[in-house]
Amino acid sequence: MNEHDEAFDARAAYARYLATRARRPNRAPWYLGAGLAAASVLAIVFAAPIGSVAQSFLTIFQPKQFVAIDVSSMHAKNKLLPALSDYGTFAAVPPAATARPASVAEASRFAGFRVLAPASVPDQVGTAHVYRATKATANAFRFDAAIARKSVARTGHALPPMPPGIDGTKVTVAVGPMVETIWGSARAAFGGRGTSDAALRGDGLVIIQSRAPVVRSSGASLADLEAYLLAMPGISPDLADQIRAIGDPSSTLPVPIVGTKQSAHPVDIGGAQGLAIGDNTGIGAGVLWQRDGFVYAVFGSLTQDQVVAIATGLR
């Protein structure tokens, strides 16, 4: 800080921030752990529209299992999907309330469910850990043909024409409450954007426990919705085939991996089928599974075996 700095009222500014964001269509409403954020985006982009024709708000997606889909083909060509805001609007939802509970009991009270703790963690992770808890939140997205036409005019990128039945369809994604228990550096576990190589060398571990996200649709032809989204530029025929091949799309969450750098395989976590994701670059490993309406994820700069052992030992 500089001695000539003027004082601003950060609390008032934050209140203004929340009020302003609540009024605006929010392009990025998911303030979640990286794994679940990716999963939610995937849920709305890929999984949500898959199902039968529904006349009213119906639950069309709730993850019970996870399947890896290889997005290398998009990665290699550096292709980007059109942003959701290119063909619709988000309902104004303020960011979910978050807290940093001091104990597992406090985290459980905040989240409204019993937060599980690992039986033990590897020595290199240490014992110090913190909690981050996020209240439940729901994000709604409405498909809007007029916006799609405008974004085509603005960007020049061709979007598939939006079928009349899709225009106006509202899809909601309910997520959380969620509790993250974090050891070491969270960045080390997630390897997210903006992290330096040095940060990735640390031994980090993150355990996420969240109520399973639920995706609902206000109606329209959902088969058309799937066809529409899979026809988006940036989705390779190979990727579209992998998504179409998902056995039970209403309960299977596709998890994107880059096959050239990561591997994924099914794994048993105390009787529940999970998806283990290893990273061949040595950055770390993770596992995702679902049980009794909760989605769990364990990521760490650890070996695959260590991550699975932590997952199995959660009590």
Next chain:
Amino acid sequence: MTVLAALTIDDAMTFEELFLLEYNRVANVALRILGDRAAAEDVAQEAFASFARRRLRIGDGSRGWLCTAAVHGALNELRSRRRRDTRERTVVRLEGRPIAADPFDAVALEQTREAVREAMKRLPERSAELLSLRYAGLSYREIAVALRLDEAQIGTLLARAQSAFRKELDDERAR
């Protein structure tokens, strides 16, 4: 303020905590360039909104990212703004802000600030970034991460930026 400034950003921090911790710094980065509290707050708000939109992980690079976003936002605002009458702006800005006991001192200080902003506007973008981040109290390492530069170069680059800035400032005062 001192206590807040000493806090480090850790991974478990929530967005709200990051906002409360860094807002003052980010707003001051913009204020130094814009000289206008309201506009500086707008720029700071947009910097945090942009951070949230990009879903960036909170960590030790966050401070540099936010300050750099504020520098860019403020420079864009400055460049797109039509130049208004300096004197008029000075009078307006002095209202309700007793920064000096002597009104002549106040005007002199204000004119210096105006000269600084004009000089900043004409600096190459990279130099303006470097100086703004350094004045915001960022370490060489934080600046290097934020601007994707080699930390070993920062000292040299800052010295060059400072010398370019002094020249622009002298030119501005000579006008």
